[in-house]
Amino acid sequence: MTQDGSGAQSRLLDVLARLRLPEALIHDSASIAPLPAPDQLWRLLWGSSAAVGIVREVHEDTLEMCPVTFVPDEATQSAHLLPATSNTLGMELVAWVNLTRAFPVFTLERHLGDLVPRQAGPKDWLSEPGPTGMPILGPQEPRIILEAELQDRLQDIAEASWVPQGDGTLHKALRASGVFPSELAQLLGVPLPTALGIQRGQLPVDDQMAAALGPRIGLTVTGVLARNPAPPVELQRELNKPARRAALWATRRSVNESEVVTRRRAAASVYTLAARESTAEPSGWVDRVDRYLQVAGQAP
Amino acid sequence: MGVLADLAASGRVGPDTYSMLCEVAGRVVRSHSFPPPASYTSWTDEAVADLLADLFSTKGMSVLTQWVASATDDASLKRLVYKSIKNHLIDQAKATEVGKLRRRLDTLLSADDRFEATNVAGGHAWTLKGSVGTWQGDLGDLVAAAARVSRVHIASLPPSGPTPRAAKEVLLRVAHAVLAEADGAVRDQDLARVVQYRVAYLHPIREVSLEEVVPGGDLDPYEAVDGRLEAREIVEALPPDDAQLLVLLLNEATTEDICAQLSCGPGEARARIAGLREKVEYLLRDKTLDEEQSRELGRLSGEDGI
Numbered sequence: 001m002t003q004d005g006s007g008a009q010s011r012l013l014d015v016l017a018r019l020r021l022p023e024a025l026i027h028d029s030a031s032i033a034p035l036p037a038p039d040q041l042w043r044l045l046w047g048s049s050a051a052v053g054i055v056r057e058v059h060e061d062t063l064e065m066c067p068v069t070f071v072p073d074e075a076t077q078s079a080h081l082l083p084a085t086s087n088t089l090g091m092e093l094v095a096w097v098n099l100t101r102a103f104p105v106f107t108l109e110r111h112l113g114d115l116v117p118r119q120a121g122p123k124d125w126l127s128e129p130g131p132t133g134m135p136i137l138g139p140q141e142p143r144i145i146l147e148a149e150l151q152d153r154l155q156d157i158a159e160a161s162w163v164p165q166g167d168g169t170l171h172k173a174l175r176a177s178g179v180f181p182s183e184l185a186q187l188l189g190v191p192l193p194t195a196l197g198i199q200r201g202q203l204p205v206d207d208q209m210a211a212a213l214g215p216r217i218g219l220t221v222t223g224v225l226a227r228n229p230a231p232p233v234e235l236q237r238e239l240n241k242p243a244r245r246a247a248l249w250a251t252r253r254s255v256n257e258s259e260v261v262t263r264r265r266a267a268a269s270v271y272t273l274a275a276r277e278s279t280a281e282p283s284g285w286v287d288r289v290d291r292y293l294q295v296a297g298q299a300p
Numbered sequence: 301m302g303v304l305a306d307l308a309a310s311g312r313v314g315p316d317t318y319s320m321l322c323e324v325a326g327r328v329v330r331s332h333s334f335p336p337p338a339s340y341t342s343w344t345d346e347a348v349a350d351l352l353a354d355l356f357s358t359k360g361m362s363v364l365t366q367w368v369a370s371a372t373d374d375a376s377l378k379r380l381v382y383k384s385i386k387n388h389l390i391d392q393a394k395a396t397e398v399g400k401l402r403r404r405l406d407t408l409l410s411a412d413d414r415f416e417a418t419n420v421a422g423g424h425a426w427t428l429k430g431s432v433g434t435w436q437g438d439l440g441d442l443v444a445a446a447a448r449v450s451r452v453h454i455a456s457l458p459p460s461g462p463t464p465r466a467a468k469e470v471l472l473r474v475a476h477a478v479l480a481e482a483d484g485a486v487r488d489q490d491l492a493r494v495v496q497y498r499v500a501y502l503h504p505i506r507e508v509s510l511e512e513v514v515p516g517g518d519l520d521p522y523e524a525v526d527g528r529l530e531a532r533e534i535v536e537a538l539p540p541d542d543a544q545l546l547v548l549l550l551n552e553a554t555t556e557d558i559c560a561q562l563s564c565g566p567g568e569a570r571a572r573i574a575g576l577r578e579k580v581e582y583l584l585r586d587k588t589l590d591e592e593q594s595r596e597l598g599r600l601s602g603e604d605g606i
Contacts, residue, residue, distance in 0.1 A: 008350035015356045021311035025368050048372045070366040135439040137497040139574040142387045152565025
């Protein structure tokens with residue numbers, strides 16, 4: 001900083017100059033995301049909500065996590081205070097054990113560090129009683145509002161979803177608008193067998209097809225994509241891996257595009273291509289997603 | 301590059317972040333009644349810098365990490381900074397008030413033979429004569445006991461010197477009720493916190509005008525709230541954030557409207573309404589409400605609403 005000042009302003013500049021965020025929070029130092037495992041610290045992000053949590057249990061599609069914050073003064077009696085020696089960030093942590101809950105695996109954004117084994121006593125930092133925050137005296141305490149605000153963010157993240165759930169009604173919309181396979185093939189520029197697959201509700205359309213089809217059946221691109229048959233669970237899980245997230249973001253068409261749209265487009269594109277290439281039930285999702293991300297990430 | 305992106309990329313507070321911090325801190329102190337730091341008479345730029353230097357020298361790494369971990373864009377970063385600075389000022393004011401009250405209670409309780417000074421592991425403590433042992437329960441029980449004491453309004457308390465007779469009587473009644481509930485020795489710091497919470501508003505709140513909380517537009521703020529629950533009087537006695545919330549509730553705003561106006565989620569809105577309810581009840585303590593007014597208060601406080 002170059003601001004000149006005297007007295008308090010100089011003191012402020014001196015204090016600020018000594019501060020540096022933990023390495024793991026600095027974007028440029030982000031490394032390849034590991035597989036989620038217990039005792040890891042992750043940043044969770046979905047839409048405009050972000051939080052940090054400690055992984056307690058790993059399930060197929062979700063993670064049981066204990067949310068943490070970093071300002072000990074803001075802890076209530078429900079939160080455990082963990083010392084700076086408890087983790088590789090070297091920060092005191094406020095562990096909100098009372099707010100532990102499941103979060104979708106695809107909301108993991110960045111691995112920030114790990115809890116370190118205790119030198120003495122029980123291995124688990126969270127299960128044993130230890131120091132907690134001060135009790136709340138009444139509804140006017142700011143800490144109540146801070147906890148409520150944290151809960152709101154956690155709720156947003158926990159409820160995150162991107163897969164169109166159980167819709168798959170595109171074939172009905174086509175039928176209702178009187179679109180037949182030959183017209184569909186021409187409209188989308190696809191071979192007749194592919195158009196038949198879409199007509200029968202077996203194949204999804206990608207976003208380009210959705211753009212071509214939307215005006216004909218009175219739907220927006222998102223509306224068409226939301227009526228696709230849901231992508232196979234194995235494909236969803238491949239896209240949900242934290243290691244895929246940065247590459248998925250690189251495929252966004254604009255900085256304002258929501259992650260739901262980006263993920264749905266990726267799933268529809270990979271699924272559509274796989275269905276076209278294979279007469280049997282498609283598989284090999286790892287390679288297919290690799291290829292898609294490589295190509296879509298380089299698109300202008 | 302935005303402020304958050306710059307902060308997250310460099311890990312350090314650069315010129316843009318510095319300017320943002322000063323701007324937000326200036327906004328906090330302008331819209332609340334917090335006193336400036338000890339060596340200042342008003343909130344000058346130097347006083348704001350002093351406040352920020354104090355915040356960052358005590359918990360700089362914690363708050364900076366919290367902001368970057370929780371913010372998703374510059375607007376959310378500013379909201380987090382605003383809340384942290386405001387809460388820091390509240391904590392400071394409270395610590396000062398609790399410290400003063402602890403010393404005042406020491407004087408008052410020493411001169412009253414119903415109370416006895418003692419020492420416990422955590423330091424100096426107070427107990428009722430005849431009680432034995434040390435209280436180790438839930439502070440919430442003591443708060444509840446204090447809440448059962450009625451007529452605790454203290455119009456004003458001098459910053460130092462002898463306690464006026466009426467205030468002395470209130471403080472002793474509350475302290476006695478708390479220690480009776482504890483039935484053992486309570487640390488003087490805890491006793492002061494509980495008593496302070498019960499007799500909150502020891503210092504008058506800065507009045508705000510309605511124009512400050514209902515900016516511009518076609519809505520006449522006075523017309524919108526006047527005549528309902530003596531709302532104008534109440535709104536103008538509240539800090540701006542609460543006044544804005546009360547005006548929204550009086551205008552029958554939906555949960556979505558409130559969340560959008562206050563940039564918060566439904567849980568935070570509920571928590572803020574609960575705090576507001578306690579303040580409104582306090583402001584209405586001497587008034588007898590008719591049936592319609594009681595219903596209005598119930599609606600405002602979310603009993604059949606948000």
